[in-house]
Amino acid sequence: xxxHAATVGALATPGARQTLSxxxxxxxxxxxxxxxxxxLIAALGLGAVFADRLSPRDPIYIDIGHKFARPLTRGHLxxxxxxxxxxxxxxxxxxxxxxxxxxxxxxxxxxxGAAVGAVAGYWGGLVDVLLLxxxxxxLSFPPIFxxxxxxxxxxxxxxxxxxxxxxxSWMDVTRMVRSQILTLREREFVLGARALGAPASRILARHxxxxxxxxxxxxxxxxxxxxxxxxxxxxxxxxxxxxxxASWGNMLNNAQSYFATAPWVAICPGVMITVAVTSFxxxxxxxxxxxxxxxxxxxA
Amino acid sequence: MHAYLAxxxxxxxxxxxxxSLGGFAVLHQAPGGPVAIYAMSPTMSAEDMExxxxxxxxxxxxxxxxxxxxxxxxxxxWGRSYRDGRVVLEVIVDxxxxxxxxxxxxxxxxxxxxxxxxxxxxxxxxxxxxxxMTLGAMVALSIPTFWLGLMGIYVFAELLHVLPPGNIGTIxxxxxxADRLRHLLxxxxxxxxVMVATWSRYTRASMLEVIGEDYIRTARxxxxxxxAIILKHALKNALIPLVTLAGLQLPLxxxxxxxxxxxxxxxxxxxxxxxxxxxxxxxxLMGILMLTATLVVVGNLAADLVYAAIDPRVRHA
Numbered sequence: 001x002x003x004h005a006a007t008v009g010a011l012a013t014p015g016a017r018q019t020l021s022x023x024x025x026x027x028x029x030x031x032x033x034x035x036x037x038x039x040l041i042a043a044l045g046l047g048a049v050f051a052d053r054l055s056p057r058d059p060i061y062i063d064i065g066h067k068f069a070r071p072l073t074r075g076h077l078x079x080x081x082x083x084x085x086x087x088x089x090x091x092x093x094x095x096x097x098x099x100x101x102x103x104x105x106x107x108x109x110x111x112x113g114a115a116v117g118a119v120a121g122y123w124g125g126l127v128d129v130l131l132l133x134x135x136x137x138x139l140s141f142p143p144i145f146x147x148x149x150x151x152x153x154x155x156x157x158x159x160x161x162x163x164x165x166x167x168x169s170w171m172d173v174t175r176m177v178r179s180q181i182l183t184l185r186e187r188e189f190v191l192g193a194r195a196l197g198a199p200a201s202r203i204l205a206r207h208x209x210x211x212x213x214x215x216x217x218x219x220x221x222x223x224x225x226x227x228x229x230x231x232x233x234x235x236x237x238x239x240x241x242x243x244x245x246a247s248w249g250n251m252l253n254n255a256q257s258y259f260a261t262a263p264w265v266a267i268c269p270g271v272m273i274t275v276a277v278t279s280f281x282x283x284x285x286x287x288x289x290x291x292x293x294x295x296x297x298x299x300a
Numbered sequence: 301m302h303a304y305l306a307x308x309x310x311x312x313x314x315x316x317x318x319x320s321l322g323g324f325a326v327l328h329q330a331p332g333g334p335v336a337i338y339a340m341s342p343t344m345s346a347e348d349m350e351x352x353x354x355x356x357x358x359x360x361x362x363x364x365x366x367x368x369x370x371x372x373x374x375x376x377x378w379g380r381s382y383r384d385g386r387v388v389l390e391v392i393v394d395x396x397x398x399x400x401x402x403x404x405x406x407x408x409x410x411x412x413x414x415x416x417x418x419x420x421x422x423x424x425x426x427x428x429x430x431x432x433m434t435l436g437a438m439v440a441l442s443i444p445t446f447w448l449g450l451m452g453i454y455v456f457a458e459l460l461h462v463l464p465p466g467n468i469g470t471i472x473x474x475x476x477x478a479d480r481l482r483h484l485l486x487x488x489x490x491x492x493x494v495m496v497a498t499w500s501r502y503t504r505a506s507m508l509e510v511i512g513e514d515y516i517r518t519a520r521x522x523x524x525x526x527x528a529i530i531l532k533h534a535l536k537n538a539l540i541p542l543v544t545l546a547g548l549q550l551p552l553x554x555x556x557x558x559x560x561x562x563x564x565x566x567x568x569x570x571x572x573x574x575x576x577x578x579x580x581x582x583x584x585l586m587g588i589l590m591l592t593a594t595l596v597v598v599g600n601l602a603a604d605l606v607y608a609a610i611d612p613r614v615r616h617a
Contacts, residue, residue: 033435133311137318140596142554145573145589149323152577225442232444233559237574249444256450256563259458266454270447277442285438 027290034286037279044276048096055089060244068262079264082254087268094246095272098228101161101247102276105227108166110220113173114212118204120174121181132178135171143168144233151239161240165227173219180212214291221284225277232273248273304608312601319593320373323586324366356382373590379583383576388583392569392591398468399568403557405484406491407546413492414499415535421500422507423530433500440497445556449490449563456486466565487564491556495549502545506538513537540611547603550596 029035047054056075063084071079071087078087120131138146146168154160184190185208193203228248234240235249243250248269255266344352353359357368372378378388421430457465464470469480510516511534519533558570565571569588576584 033438133314133318136311136315136597137322137593140315140319140551140593140600141323141589142551142558142592142596144555144558145592148558148574148577149585149589152580229442229444233446233555236444236446237559237562239577252447252450256453259454263454263458266447266450270444270451273447274439274443277444278439281438281442 024290028286031286031289033282037282040279044095047092048099051092051096055092057086057089059089059093071264078268081265082258090246091268091272094248094251097241097247098231101231102224102228104162105165106220106223109169109223110173113170114177117174117177118181121178122185122204135174139171147234148239151234156240156242161231165230169226176215176219177212180215181208184208184211218284218288221280221287225280229277308601312597315597323589328362378587381584382581383579388587391584392587395569395572399557402487403553405488410492410495410499413496415503418500418503419507421504437497437501440493446559446563449560452486452490468567487560487566491560494556502542506541510534510538543607544603547600550599554592
């Protein structure tokens with residue numbers, strides 16, 4: 001409670017006009033790990049977008065003479081791998097692949113999740129029961145098992161990875177959206193819209209779903225983290241993104257065999273995955289704190 | 301209580317049927333099919349392929365195949381592995397002890413460490429320790445398990461030479477407990493990291509909730525010592541909602557085990573699953589999928605029932 005009072009006190013400086021977005025922004029910035037995460041994500045994103053310009057070398061250029069060149073030698077800032085390819089250049093381009101899969105899979109996750117959750121929550125009854133059991137069934141499969149079972153039978157590509165991760169990850173979004181819709185649909189403004197004769201599709205699209213944007217934003221951010229992590233697992237096991245296209249996961253494919261000679265080949269991609277996933281998780285955490293007025297957990 | 305029990309059991313059964321339908325449909329609709337692997341072999345003629353398809357029953361309609369398979373599932377007849385013709389149930393049961401040892405040891409360490417750090421975090425909320433644990437937990441939840449395992453191997457096997465890089469025991473050596481424990485240490489620690497983070501976070505949240513209750517203030521006002529309040533009054537009640545966490549965590553733990561087993565060449569169920577995918581060994585894949593999903597459903601059911609049994613407030617929820 002005291003933390004809450006302190007937050008409110010700090011924000012309500014006399015004379016300063018308060019806007020909702022201002023309050024949300026102020027709350028968000030107070031969550032320091034989240035603020036740092038935004039900077040890190042921006043850096044990773046810029047690195048991915050400008051990978052071509054930033055890369056010192058062609059990421060798939062094989063140069064056996066430079067095999068296992070140590071970091072900071074022969075023009076390789078982070079060393080070279082078993083084929084003499086520049087690790088830094090590969091990391092930047094792999095970031096492009098891993099982040100794209102993460103963001104696109106998040107879109108699929110949110111679309112499917114919100115649609116199923118909205119339908120289940122709004123219509124209720126048998127539809128709700130069936131969709132809820134389906135969600136439970138999907139949740140009982142350990143995620144990697146399900147993803148591998150799918151990935152092994154489909155020709156691996158960026159698109160197939162994206163769809164498969166999305167199709168196996170929507171359940172959390174569904175649960176959140178459903179419970180939110182359940183409480184919203186009994187409110188007066190929905191009753192009003194219904195009394196005015198608005199069809200269900202309009203009530204859902206104009207009145208209910210816009211009110212779930214906050215939780216969807218949080219769920220979407222966490223979904224990016226989850227998707228990046230899942231892509232790395234499947235690619236590491238050899239059923240995801242295929243070489244020569246680099247992803248952070250598949251760069252670790254054979255890294256174990258080269259520990260003795262080239263540990264940097266194993267260390268660098270893992271650090272990138274960890275930084276990216278941690279950042280998105282913290283960002284989601286910060287958004288949750290900032291968007292939910294009852295949820296004040298000042299962590300500053 | 302009986303009505304609640306009955307409803308939960310029926311729900312679980314419906315989920316299991318959906319699980320089996322979904323898993324079966326996906327694996328059997330997949331392109332290539334189980335005979336695709338023989339198509340590469342030069343000794344297989346087109347007639348041989350056809351005969352094999354008929355012999356395995358793969359030419360019959362899907363619902364017939366499903367009905368046959370589902371009947372077998374209930375009567376413990378899970379078919380034979382396409383890879384080596386061994387009985388599926390035997391192939392899987394062979395691998396269960398290794399997975400169980402790995403998961404149980406990781407779980408035990410994770411719960412103990414998680415409870416300890418979670419309680420300290422809650423009691424000293426917003427302290428340096430609490431902030432460090434918050435940060436640490438988030439990083440632990442974000443590190444790819446396989447990479448953590450790789451780094452463990454790099455540091456403890458490659459650099460320091462104090463632990464073996466993989467396997468369940470020294471190859472060729474007779475069984476020795478000390479040797480087994482040395483081999484277990486790294487994989488269990490790797491698998492445990494994610495679990496410690498979750499347990500620590502949930503314990504902290506649950507403790508914070510309980511500490512704010514009136515009866516804690518009453519106990520304090522009566523002059524009960526701080527240690528007794530935390531351990532006897534607060535922790536005891538904070539533990540109740542954590543019962544469900546054990547069930548909720550199962551899917552994640554299975555996934556973690558699969559990856560850990562692959563990195564450490566640990567002869568468990570997860571590695572069997574990865575190997576079977578390479579061979580398109582449908583019966584084994586379906587067997588493992590069904591077994592893990594069933595364990596998850598049963599685990600969640602058991603956790604909910606235990607929760608309802610020890611906390612009368614949720615009985616009719």
